[in-house]
Amino acid sequence: MNHPAFFDQVPSITVHDGLAEFLGAFGDGMITYRYLDAVRLAGHSCPTVAGAYLMTRRALAMLYPDQTPERGAVQVRFSSPLDEGVTGVISSVVGLITGAAGLGGFKGIGRDFRRQNLMYFACAVESEVCFERTDNGASVQLAMHMNRVEADPRGGALLKKILAGVAAPQEAGEFATLWQDRVKRILLEHADDPALITATEAMV
Numbered sequence: 001m002n003h004p005a006f007f008d009q010v011p012s013i014t015v016h017d018g019l020a021e022f023l024g025a026f027g028d029g030m031i032t033y034r035y036l037d038a039v040r041l042a043g044h045s046c047p048t049v050a051g052a053y054l055m056t057r058r059a060l061a062m063l064y065p066d067q068t069p070e071r072g073a074v075q076v077r078f079s080s081p082l083d084e085g086v087t088g089v090i091s092s093v094v095g096l097i098t099g100a101a102g103l104g105g106f107k108g109i110g111r112d113f114r115r116q117n118l119m120y121f122a123c124a125v126e127s128e129v130c131f132e133r134t135d136n137g138a139s140v141q142l143a144m145h146m147n148r149v150e151a152d153p154r155g156g157a158l159l160k161k162i163l164a165g166v167a168a169p170q171e172a173g174e175f176a177t178l179w180q181d182r183v184k185r186i187l188l189e190h191a192d193d194p195a196l197i198t199a200t201e202a203m204v
Helices: 005-009 018-022 035-042 047-063 087-098 154-163 169-189
Strands: 013-017 030-033 074-078 129-133 139-144 197-199
Touching: 005 035, 005 169, 013 018, 013 047, 013 087, 035 047, 035 087, 047 074, 047 087, 047 129, 047 139, 047 169, 047 197, 074 087, 087 129, 154 169
Parallel strands: none
Antiparallel strands: 013 030, 074 129, 129 139, 139 197
């Protein structure tokens, strides 16, 4: 697959999925997600997809310190409606990694492995997103600040030419390179930047 090399350098996220183990998809239930998985899901790589990936990584690390996060055991609440701004894109990435889903999610087997109704929107949360463990109630609220990593100023002019249909092929290629360079800086240079993804401490 032809994708930017830096995708493979982004820190991965490993979770345990009891449903995957129960049904034999993964013998030990361990699943490792990589940034490329989020890109495949979204169909593109951008600051929003990168931020959602890093935010989920940060939330799970805070909720499960020194433990493997349990996929399907985290409820997620967004302050914005699903169709507002980029909330839908963010929620897709969050759902991929945490297993949390809305009405269309898996209903479970008996009383176990339910993923339905673990994701809500337009909620009264103080920050952008609230992640909460369903077993002990520990929660953490986070927000993304992608403007902390500035775009190359050349990108705006190139985008205007592309949208106007007057850009040369090499200009379109230059725009794509500049676009992914910003994503690269977000994911590699700011992966653990507390100002890029702000968070309140997890509480029980």
